[in-house]
Amino acid sequence: MATQKNTPIGIAIFGLGRIGKVHLHNLASAFRVNIKWIVDDISVHDDIRTLLQKYRLEHVTRVASLEEADTVHSDTSVTAVFVCSPTCHHELTIKKALTAGKHVFCEKPVAGSADVIKSCYAMAKKTNRTLFCGFNKRFDPDFDVIYRKKQNGDLGKVRQLIMISRDPPIPMSYIRGSGGIFHDYCIHQLDYVCYFLGERPLTVVAYGNTNSLKADDYRDCNDVDLSTIILTFRSGAIAIIETSREITYGFDQRLEVLGSKALAMCENIPLSAGKMMVASETIQNVCPDNFVRFARSYVVEVNNFLDVVEGKTECLVKPHECIMVSELAHLCEESLRTGQVVKVPPQE
Ligand SMILES: NC(=O)c1ccc[n+]([C@@H]2O[C@H](COP(=O)([O-])OP(=O)(O)OC[C@H]3O[C@@H](n4cnc5c(N)ncnc54)[C@H](O)[C@@H]3O)[C@@H](O)[C@H]2O)c1
Incomplete structure (x- = not known):
């Protein structure tokens, strides 16, 4: 389940709105990651490209539309997916990412109902991947x-x-x-x-x-x-x-x-x-x-998630707590x- 030692963690960020930008900012300066993809609506791609230039990532990070999400899930260089889209879209992205063998950092709440959250964690268990909920406080x-x-x-x-x-x-x-x-x-x-x-x-x-x-x-x-x-x-x-x-x-x-x-x-x-x-x-x-x-x-929680992905620590936010x-x-x-x-x- 842990990543290879010293191999940068390939990341895809789904949703670059208010919180997605915060995570991009922090991930852009994290030495142990490669931001491979950003997935968002095509109407915001120009803004995303401007941001990527700001972080000097324009030659590293590709931008995909919502319709191209499956291409991103099937990219084997992506190890972890950040789900930063509106809550109603989390479930689909989480389940596709887990099925494709990715670890998932999901913004709070994982979903709007306990039943859906249970089903997401059941899938994380089945696929032996981490589903980390961003309760940053x-x-x-x-x-x-x-x-x-x-x-x-x-x-x-x-x-x-x-x-x-x-x-x-x-x-x-x-x-x-x-x-x-x-x-x-x-x-x-x-x-x-x-x-x-x-x-x-x-x-x-x-x-x-x-x-x-x-x-x-x-x-x-x-x-x-x-x-x-x-x-x-x-x-x-x-x-x-x-x-x-x-x-x-x-x-x-x-x-x-x-x-x-x-x-x-x-x-x-x-x-x-x-x-x-x-x-x-x-x-x-x-x-x-x-x-x-x-x-x-936000910096500490993302580092904690990356540590979990690298097998260095346990996930602090437990499935039963998110459901509760x-x-x-x-x-x-x-x-x-x-x-x-x-x-x-x-x-x-
Ligand atoms: N932890 C925190 O402090 C914190 C703060 C704000 C928001 N959030 C959570 O983050 C999530 C996003 O909130 P926000 O305020 O950034 O929203 P936002 O509306 O500012 O941004 C959402 C972005 O996702 C894009 N998007 C829509 N559907 C998508 C899909 N299917 N795949 C990929 N991208 C998609 C939108 O185009 C937009 O750019 C919510 O779940 C919210 O609860 C957490």
């Missing part, structure tokens, strides 16, 4: 400081975990095809709190509303732009997840963990250390979005619809 070095404090006992018993995630506007075209706030967005936080606590929740309750400046657009999509999720755990810990789309003051990502021995927190990280102090206020630039705030996490968080997102939808606290069924 697990790889964030700043959150990881707190995780390691918890792991070595410095926090004591975790009593409460609060995760706040508020994002600036993203195009409504993305929201429309996203699968809804719980499967598309809260899935990051659901994954992180369960990973942090190392537990499956007992109950979940979710509240949500459309009250941003684009509330009508969200209502048209049958979605909400704000949610609060509360999860309880057998250990006694309670997790509170606050998410909001469409915020107007930058990008807001915070984590707070109350332990029996200590309180740990990760505040918002400024864009730079530079500040301006005037008579009544101090002004400092904030990170504008995910891609800047979590830039290091998809089920939790589904239970959040049920709770929002019914107004009830929902019991989380035990793992099958």
